[in-house]
Structure formats: C-alpha cells, structure tokens
Amino acid sequence: MELIENKGITLSDDALRQISQIAKWAQFLAIIGFVVAALIVVAGLFMGSFMSIFKEMSGNIQMPHMPFMALSVVYIILGGIYFIPSWFLYKFSTETRKALLGNDEEILTEALSNLRRTFKFLGIMTIVIIGLYVLVIIAVMIGAALGAAF
Numbered sequence: 001m002e003l004i005e006n007k008g009i010t011l012s013d014d015a016l017r018q019i020s021q022i023a024k025w026a027q028f029l030a031i032i033g034f035v036v037a038a039l040i041v042v043a044g045l046f047m048g049s050f051m052s053i054f055k056e057m058s059g060n061i062q063m064p065h066m067p068f069m070a071l072s073v074v075y076i077i078l079g080g081i082y083f084i085p086s087w088f089l090y091k092f093s094t095e096t097r098k099a100l101l102g103n104d105e106e107i108l109t110e111a112l113s114n115l116r117r118t119f120k121f122l123g124i125m126t127i128v129i130i131g132l133y134v135l136v137i138i139a140v141m142i143g144a145a146l147g148a149a150f
Contacts, residue, residue: 020100026115027093033086037079044075081125088118 011019048068095111098104 016100019096023093023096023100023111026089026096030086030090030093033082033089037083037086040079040082041076044072044079046072047075048072085118085121085125088114088121092118 048071051068051071092111092114095107095114099106099108099111
C-alpha cells in the first residue's frame with residue numbers, strides 16, 4: 001500500500017453527506033449496543049438466582065453441578081466487554097456530527113480516532129476468540145485421543 005502525501009484533503013458535499021449518514025447509523029448501532037450490554041449485565045445479575053430456582057424445581061432431573069455465581073460473573077464481564085466498542089462508536093457518532101455542524105477538523109480527527117479504537121478493539125477480540133476456538137479444538141482432539149486410548 002502506497003502512502004499518500006498530505007496535500008490538504010478537502011471533502012465534497014457528497015462526501016460530507018456520506019459521513020453524516022455514517023454517523024447516524026453509528027449512533028443507532030451504539031445505542032443498540034448499549035441496550036444489549038445492559039440486558040447481558042441484567043441477565044448476569046439474575047442468572048445465579050434463576051438457575052438455582054430452576055435446579056430446585058427440576059426435582060429428580062439430574063443437572064450438572066456448576067457454580068452459578070461464576071456464570072453470573074461471566075455474563076457481567078461479557079456485558080462490560082460488549083459495552084466498550086459501543087462506547088467508542090457512540091463517541092465517533094456524536095463527535096462526527098459536532099465536527100460537521102461546526103466545521104471543526106480537530107473534532108473530526110478525534111471522532112475518527114474513536115472509530116479506529118472501535119475497529120481495533122473488535123479486531124483484537126476477534127483474534128482472541130479465534131485463539132480460544134483453536135485451543136478448544138486442540139483440547140477436544142486430545143480428549144478424544146485419550147478417550148480412544150482407554
């Protein structure tokens with residue numbers, strides 16, 4: 001990829017309209033992200049209670065022994081993780097709209113920095129999840145090999 005020498009980029013009215021539309025959709029997705037993150041946290045807060053009640057109501061049905069509080073903590077952590085890219089996306093959308101209204105290049109630069117943070121965070125999370133999948137696949141293969149040996 002070739003670097004472009006900065007000669008003072010100017011944006012057309014169409015490009016500015018496109019950026020404005022991007023900011024609106026980013027705000028919509030950020031708000032949906034906030035709602036989903038809140039629902040995940042609320043589910044985590046009540047998960048232990050619901051699972052304990054469900055285990056008691058199941059009677060004779062055997063359920064695997066699992067620390068339900070650990071499941072609650074996992075849900076709360078996942079909600080917090082889901083909140084982070086939503087926050088960066090929200091900051092991008094609000095700062096972009098403010099920059100376009102005030103014709104302020106510095107605010108637009110900060111807005112684009114928040115968009116970069118969003119994609120960087122999502123990229124790192126994707127790498128982590130792929131790594132976890134590889135570890136699980138390796139663990140399953142080792143478990144299957146050990147199970148077949150006995």
